[in-house]
Amino acid sequence: MTTRDKIQLGHGGGGRLSRELIEGHIAPRFADGPLRGFPDAARLAIGGASLVFTTDSFVVSPRRFPGGDIGDLAVYGTVNDIAVCGGVPKWLSLALICEEGLPIDELDGVLDSIARAASRCGVGIATGDTKVVAKGQCDGLYVNTAGLGEALPGFDLGAEKLAEGDAVVVSGDLGDHGMAVMAARAGMDVGGGLASDTGPVHGLVLAIRDLAPKVRFMRDPTRGGAASTLNEMLGGRRDVGVSLRERDLPFSGGARAVAEVLGVDLLHVASEGRVILVCAPEAASEVLARWRQTPEGRGAKAIGSVTRDRGRVVLETAIGGRRLVDVPQGELLPRIC
């Protein structure tokens, strides 16, 4: 058996190997359903209601990092997947896998975080499950949340909606979450200037709900970063691409410093409280104005546009060059969420 026959860390990294696993092994078995197109959440109709349904497991290491912990990350991550699918989050499930020996005080702290974050988002914990495995069979605590929301009318998102000239907008600095977690893991001192952006984005979606017909795409750029998000967004489209303006990309000083030390491209690094949105060009300034009035969107910026660049994401560099923005091949940043 070769390495290719076994699961590698990169299969969970949000890049090319993740895509191969999903497209080669998962999608073919469940392809008739809402998994087609691989959204982070599914829109479903049940009993006359239009719902949004999503799930995420959280294995982040360390469990506590500057700006958050596995508990609030598990709430915001799932709330955000509902929000960027055009839903209002309502209910979460909470499933814990605990390792024997986990201090109950620490579990209490995570549960407190979950309760605070859920309250902040206006969601309830509806149902749960707790499993315990023996020492050495998980790394302390893994958390799964599934989420249920009510679909907002008017959001009809997807690759097929993209048109040349559409604006690409982001709600704030990119990559702070991934760099804060990696710095914490490495014991790096970033001088207090870097914290995870983990937080809820449903307020950003509600702020522009009446602009929904002008919105083509929304996604929170988590694993694989903005690069993976934008490449995935293009889906199979070969007639459009994306151009990003390097000088407009918002990165914090702390994230830049850590990325330089670790040698990673911040476009590949996860955020956990940001939205990348594509909209009709005439709506961009209104989206930016609305977002900048919210606490979560103060740093919103227009960063690029949809081009005719044949399925490619291209960076227009500050010195006038062009470089391809590809998805990461394997795993740069394991257990980032």
Next chain:
Amino acid sequence: MTTRDKIQLGHGGGGRLSRELIEGHIAPRFADGPLRGFPDAARLAIGGASLVFTTDSFVVSPRRFPGGDIGDLAVYGTVNDIAVCGGVPKWLSLALICEEGLPIDELDGVLDSIARAASRCGVGIATGDTKVVAKGQCDGLYVNTAGLGEALPGFDLGAEKLAEGDAVVVSGDLGDHGMAVMAARAGMDVGGGLASDTGPVHGLVLAIRDLAPKVRFMRDPTRGGAASTLNEMLGGRRDVGVSLRERDLPFSGGARAVAEVLGVDLLHVASEGRVILVCAPEAASEVLARWRQTPEGRGAKAIGSVTRDRGRVVLETAIGGRRLVDVPQGELLPRIC
């Protein structure tokens, strides 16, 4: 820090320690919502629809056992939690935590099981997530499914509905799942006579949907077995109890043999394809007749009744004695589901 300050295997066993963890640490933080009363699934109203929502993580070891594997178990377990809450299962989420090095062939086998089981239950896989952790950080593969169903009208279940004289009915042999998994783990040869009962029970619920007003309680007796299910069912009620007739309890020969070797009480052992139902006495024969016409309910039996026995579950033994049926204290059978 003492042992009591740390998570123990028993906290996941479905017995007394599980209850302490839920009642002492989880419920107080989320007590205002549908978690009150600790059902295995929550009934929710969203956008005019009446829904059932549930979640379960699966860490069963070994992942393949006589009668099933972690894949179909993850589908049926969640489908069944919806069904016994009076719901028709519609959609599942699927979240995988894979250990680096897991053979992809094995993952494919589990995904095939999931697809077959979902098809058998008429549910779709709506959304998913895949995480990978390094070698030694999980035991091969853990699976979470959350489930969404549509609530059937008429089922109004709960401890407060129980009345003296109500009949206690079970849909088939108890404990086969737990004993089949333990036998497989121990490498015991049971002569081919024992297989897990893992399977869907939603057909049993649909078969009696018009009898819903006569039904007081339904549950699939998983972790902690029938003993935990019935003790939990009584909830805080101190004015009623349950009497079980030992001679009527359905146990397979294979399960009896393994239970004897391992020294466990089959009333503490998990089933994964059974329903324990309590109904008004006049409805019991009709429930039994309907169930016996289904493939899942061929072995249905009336096993006892609701008494005035002050919050206690009592076994009337075959030799005319009475013994208290308590919940297991800690963990008898780790990683049974």
